[in-house]
Amino acid sequence: MVEPSNSPCLVVNGLVTGYDGRNVLTGISLSVDPGELVTVVGPNGHGKSTLLRAISGLLPVRKGSISLNGRVISGQPAHRVAANGVIHVPQGDLLFAGMSVLENLLMGAYLDSDQAAVARRLEEVFTLLPKLAERQTQIAASLSGGERRMVGIGRGLMMNGSVMLIDEPSLGLAPIIIEQIYEVIARLKASGRTILLVEENPARVADIADRIHLLDNGAFVWSGEPAVLLQRDELLATYLGG
Amino acid sequence: MKREDLAHPLVGLVVLAAAIALPFYVDSRYVIGQVTLGLFYAIVASQWNLLFGFSGVFSLAQMALFGFGGYATAMLCFYFGLNIWAAMPLAAVATVLFSLVIGAACLRLSGAYTALLTLAVAQVMYLLIVTDTDCFVMVGTQCRQLTGGAVGFARFGDLGTRAMFKAKFLVANYALVVALFAITMVFTWAIIRGPIGLAFRALRDNPGCAMARGISRFQMQLLVFGLSAFFTGLAGGLYAAHFNAIGPGVLSFSQLFFIIAMVVVGGIGRLWGPLVGAIVLVAADEAMREIGEFRSLGLGIIIAAVMVLMPNGLIGLFESIWNRLRTRNPGMTAEMSGETPA
Amino acid sequence: MEIIGPVLVSGITTGALYALATLGLSLVWGSLGMLNMAHGTLLTLGGYAAFTAASQLGLPVPLAVLAATAVGGVIGALIFVLVAYPLSRRSPETFETTIMIATFGVALTLENAVLRLYGGQPLGQPLSVGGAINLGGFALPWQNLIIVVSAIALMGATALFLTRTKAGRAIRATAQNPDAAKLMGVPVARVYLQVLILSGMLAGVCGVLVSSITQLSPSLGADPMLKAFIMCVVAGLGNLPGAIITSFGLAIVEALVQFLAGARWGFPALLAIVILVLIRRPGGLFGRVEVRRL
Numbered sequence: 089m090v091e092p093s094n095s096p097c098l099v100v101n102g103l104v105t106g107y108d109g110r111n112v113l114t115g116i117s118l119s120v121d122p123g124e125l126v127t128v129v130g131p132n133g134h135g136k137s138t139l140l141r142a143i144s145g146l147l148p149v150r151k152g153s154i155s156l157n158g159r160v161i162s163g164q165p166a167h168r169v170a171a172n173g174v175i176h177v178p179q180g181d182l183l184f185a186g187m188s189v190l191e192n193l194l195m196g197a198y199l200d201s202d203q204a205a206v207a208r209r210l211e212e213v214f215t216l217l218p219k220l221a222e223r224q225t226q227i228a229a230s231l232s233g234g235e236r237r238m239v240g241i242g243r244g245l246m247m248n249g250s251v252m253l254i255d256e257p258s259l260g261l262a263p264i265i266i267e268q269i270y271e272v273i274a275r276l277k278a279s280g281r282t283i284l285l286v287e288e289n290p291a292r293v294a295d296i297a298d299r300i301h302l303l304d305n306g307a308f309v310w311s312g313e314p315a316v317l318l319q320r321d322e323l324l325a326t327y328l329g330g
Numbered sequence: 331m332k333r334e335d336l337a338h339p340l341v342g343l344v345v346l347a348a349a350i351a352l353p354f355y356v357d358s359r360y361v362i363g364q365v366t367l368g369l370f371y372a373i374v375a376s377q378w379n380l381l382f383g384f385s386g387v388f389s390l391a392q393m394a395l396f397g398f399g400g401y402a403t404a405m406l407c408f409y410f411g412l413n414i415w416a417a418m419p420l421a422a423v424a425t426v427l428f429s430l431v432i433g434a435a436c437l438r439l440s441g442a443y444t445a446l447l448t449l450a451v452a453q454v455m456y457l458l459i460v461t462d463t464d465c466f467v468m469v470g471t472q473c474r475q476l477t478g479g480a481v482g483f484a485r486f487g488d489l490g491t492r493a494m495f496k497a498k499f500l501v502a503n504y505a506l507v508v509a510l511f512a513i514t515m516v517f518t519w520a521i522i523r524g525p526i527g528l529a530f531r532a533l534r535d536n537p538g539c540a541m542a543r544g545i546s547r548f549q550m551q552l553l554v555f556g557l558s559a560f561f562t563g564l565a566g567g568l569y570a571a572h573f574n575a576i577g578p579g580v581l582s583f584s585q586l587f588f589i590i591a592m593v594v595v596g597g598i599g600r601l602w603g604p605l606v607g608a609i610v611l612v613a614a615d616e617a618m619r620e621i622g623e624f625r626s627l628g629l630g631i632i633i634a635a636v637m638v639l640m641p642n643g644l645i646g647l648f649e650s651i652w653n654r655l656r657t658r659n660p661g662m663t664a665e666m667s668g669e670t671p672a
Numbered sequence: 673m674e675i676i677g678p679v680l681v682s683g684i685t686t687g688a689l690y691a692l693a694t695l696g697l698s699l700v701w702g703s704l705g706m707l708n709m710a711h712g713t714l715l716t717l718g719g720y721a722a723f724t725a726a727s728q729l730g731l732p733v734p735l736a737v738l739a740a741t742a743v744g745g746v747i748g749a750l751i752f753v754l755v756a757y758p759l760s761r762r763s764p765e766t767f768e769t770t771i772m773i774a775t776f777g778v779a780l781t782l783e784n785a786v787l788r789l790y791g792g793q794p795l796g797q798p799l800s801v802g803g804a805i806n807l808g809g810f811a812l813p814w815q816n817l818i819i820v821v822s823a824i825a826l827m828g829a830t831a832l833f834l835t836r837t838k839a840g841r842a843i844r845a846t847a848q849n850p851d852a853a854k855l856m857g858v859p860v861a862r863v864y865l866q867v868l869i870l871s872g873m874l875a876g877v878c879g880v881l882v883s884s885i886t887q888l889s890p891s892l893g894a895d896p897m898l899k900a901f902i903m904c905v906v907a908g909l910g911n912l913p914g915a916i917i918t919s920f921g922l923a924i925v926e927a928l929v930q931f932l933a934g935a936r937w938g939f940p941a942l943l944a945i946v947i948l949v950l951i952r953r954p955g956g957l958f959g960r961v962e963v964r965r966l
Contacts, residue, residue, distance in 0.1 A: 144855060166854035182852035184845045195845050198838070199857040247856065388769050435947045439954055441768045442707045442909060446901045447946065453898055454940045461936040583894075587776055594773055627784035633777030637770055638758050 095158070097122045097282045098143070098174075098251045102152035103162075105142040111150065112138045114306040118284075120251060125273075125283045127293045127314075130303030131328060136286040137179050139303070140253045143284075144176035145169035157250060171199055175249035179256050181240035185229040189220055192228050192239050196246025206246070213242045216272060234265035241272060251282045258292060266292070290328065294318055302327055338519055338601055342512075345605065349508045353501045362500050366572065368612040369507045373514050373565040375592040375604035377558040380518050383599030385530050385554045386547075388445045391432055393586040394452035395559050399425045399566025400576040401459075404483035414487035418567035425563025426556050433555040438548055456581040482577025489571050503572050510568055514561045519601060526554060584626065591633045597643030606644050677810030679927045685816040685885070686899075687923030688823035692878040693893075693900040694907075694915040695827060696871035702910030703847040703867045706756055706771045710747075710779040712897030713786075714872050718744045718879030719797060719888050720786055726798045733799055740876040748872020751778060752865050787890040794887035799880060819881045826877060827916060830870070834912075843867055847910070899923075902942050906949050908956025918957065 096119035106112040112135040120126045130136055141147040143154055145166035154162040161169050170176070184192050193213060197206040214221040217238045223231065228239060237257060244252055257273065258266040274296050277283060287293050290300060294314040302310040302317065304327050310317065317323060349369075353362060374396050381387040402421035406412045412420070436447040459477045466476035491502040521527055529550050532540035541547070570576040579585065588611065596607030614632065618625045640647050697711045718740035725736035755774050760767050801818060804811035834840035846853040846863045854860055875893075882896055903922060907914035922942055929941040949957055 146851060146854065165859075166851075167857045167859045170855055170857035176855045178852065178855060182849050182855070184848040184852065186848050187841075187844065191841060195841060195853070195856050195858075198842060198845075243856070382769070388772070435951070439950060442701070442772070443905055443950070443954075445707070445769070445772060446905050447950070450898065450902060450943050450946065454943050457939055458936060584780070587773075587780065590773055591777075627781050627788070630777045630780030630782075630784060634755060634774045634781065635777070637774035637777065638755055638762070641759075641763050641766070641770060 399563030429559030597645030683924030683927035691919035712893030714875035715879035715893030718876030719883035744876025914958030
């Protein structure tokens with residue numbers, strides 16, 4: 089799969105979606121180039137998770153389109169979107185609570201029937217997240233919050249996809265664990281992965297993000313480079329409460 | 331008062347007028363008898379609808395309570411020689427007590443658990459009655475079980491209508507059932523519109539807030555369970571009195587689901603759903619008499635198909651057709667939005 | 673102490689049958705949040721399918737059992753495609769209750785179809801073996817032994833399938849977290865279909881086993897289903913290992929009560945135990961209260 093480096097991997101165009109009678113996103117457009125880490129920052133309840141759920145097909149798209157590597161994926165059910173190459177590491181991890189760590193990881197490779205490739209990726213995941221190798225046989229429900237997050241990310245890495253959506257990896261974790269998780273994400277980016285990340289706090293992603301979109305009330309209010317955003321105190325104060 | 335508040339009483343008056351008019355136009359004893367039976371079903375179904383459609387209790391003990399009322403009436407007359415008019419209200423009160431015991435054991439649980447437990451209670455009651463073979467008293471040379479066993483009780487008392495109205499006694503019984511039906515519907519309407527109905531709406535729309543304000547789902551459900559048991563038990567008593575017989579057949583699985591089917595076909599959570607369902611299903615049952623042996627089979631298909639194809643029942647179907655007509659003619663009254671139940 | 677032998681034989685045999693009936697029921701509940709009221713009818717259909725294959729078509733025993741399995745699987749699939757799937761799409765929020773009513777309609781239809789086709793009189797299931805082993809003081813009928821061994825083998829096979837195969841893992845994953853399963857690329861609707869087919873197949877064989885020690889009648893599956901409900905409730909709906917342990921335990925209690933107090937008190941005793949258990953633990957012996965579907 090050779091992609092010309094200048095054509096974007098994931099393109100979202102004029103996306104409108106929501107729950108019941110209410111639209112949560114009112115026209116979102118963004119693109120992620122191969123190898124890029126794009127971040128959507130915004131306060132809670134303004135549609136960050138909704139955006140990722142719409143991309144991965146968990147939530148139906150009402151208007152607009154989503155395409156991956158030039159192919160339209162909006163309108164497809166979630167399992168087809170996953171087969172097309174969208175990896176979604178969801179908010180709150182959504183682990184298979186009654187299964188062991190290893191089984192959770194193997195579920196990530198559900199679509200892959202190449203045993204050798206699965207074994208190789210499992211080795212890679214264990215190298216990146218050595219803690220998971222120690223805890224292979226432990227039941228997911230009995231893990232700590234940080235370990236669960238790692239299983240969630242590891243499970244995503246077991247999938248064979250072209251873009252990785254990561255939903256608020258810092259949620260509910262202690263600062264020291266958050267640091268560890270972001271170290272992992274930085275290494276993923278360094279290895280050339282294409283990532284769309286959602287985060288509440290722009291300071292956490294400033295070092296690793298190529299671009300930041302500021303989401304407020306279902307629409308982007310600002311887009312640009314992280315260094316610029318951190319200097320714009322008025323933006324931070326208005327939209328993120330300082 | 332808005333117009334939609336008047337809709338239910340108006341429908342009620344029309345139904346009552348039709349019910350009163352019926353014996354003046356129909357002479358057939360058979361038809362009067364079947365309509366009477368249909369009204370019994372409608373009463374029981376309306377109480378199940380109150381439980382399931384409005385209060386969220388999925389109880390499968392509805393016919394068990396009906397049977398309890400009938401059996402209690404029969405046994406009070408049979409063993410204690412009570413007048414049937416005294417026995418019926420006593421039996422209804424006993425049904426309430428019985429329902430509170432069942433409810434206390436079963437209603438703390440949710441959804442499917444409640445259904446399974448109440449079903450088990452009903453089945454145990456049925457099995458204990460039909461397998462009862464121990465002699466309790468001797469009637470002449472005949473042995474009689476405490477619960478009446480597989481045959482049940484018969485000729486334990488009389489409403490007195492036979493002596494008073496002679497050949498017209500069926501119409502008199504019919505009038506009694508119509509009266510009970512009317513009282514039951516007024517009661518149901520009052521519950522739905524009153525504070526209890528409000529509490530359930532609060533629990534449905536915002537359970538957290540409702541519970542914080544001290545509304546306990548369990549207590550409210552138990553309350554409605556007990557209240558509806560009164561009318562279900564009373565209907566059971568009147569049923570036993572009308573036929574002057576009661577047997578374990580009323581506790582059977584198929585009777586229970588005939589009742590549930592009525593609510594489903596008419597429209598779950600619609601005040602008049604059970605009546606519509608009772609009319610349609612008793613009529614369908616009559617029509618299917620022609621194909622005799624396939625009645626139950628047809629009933630099964632009707633339940634499954636209605637559930638899948640029109641989950642809001644016939645009344646829900648009328649509502650959506652009505653709404654579609656209305657949106658096509660925007661000039662029509664907008665406040666006639668009777669689609670929300672009660 | 674001479675009742676211990678017969679109580680254990682009877683209790684373990686019915687326990688094995690309850691466990692098998694419960695397994696299918698619990699599997700479907702755990703995955704789809706669906707209480708299949710037609711589960712008992714699947715048992716009945718399995719019993720009659722084997723009867724037809726063996727006595728009417730003269731097929732050998734393994735084929736007759738296969739026929740029962742196939743009929744159970746096909747009807748299970750139809751229940752999903754025609755009833756459960758459209759219902760879950762149309763009104764997911766009321767699915768838990770509406771599916772019970774709808775599958776009861778299915779049960780009523782199928783049971784009456786059996787009644788029309790075969791008549792209401794009880795029929796003998798040809799697939800039963802006579803004779804008994806004498807175990808010093810009491811007899812262990814071959815048929816009971818066959819039932820217990822087959823049931824345990826089937827449960828073992830199901831457990832292996834669920835834990836050791838990719839398809840089984842996908843079933844468990846879907847039951848535990850359908851959204852996450854979708855994100856892994858699992859076609860959830862197809863997994864549900866597989867679960868209903870598997871449950872139907874288990875029910876079909878279970879029906880053959882039940883009818884081999886009783887008789888075939890259109891209401892054959894009603895009693896095992898009611899007992900399976902009880903086991904599921906005591907164990908906590910959807911808990912497979914718990915349901916199996918409960919099935920054996922309660923079946924032995926039931927057999928004991930039946931020996932001591934008479935056959936009619938077995939079921940009431942079970943019900944009393946259930947209610948006592950649920951007052952102490954509303955989520956069942958092994959269940960957690962917060963386990964809810966989707």
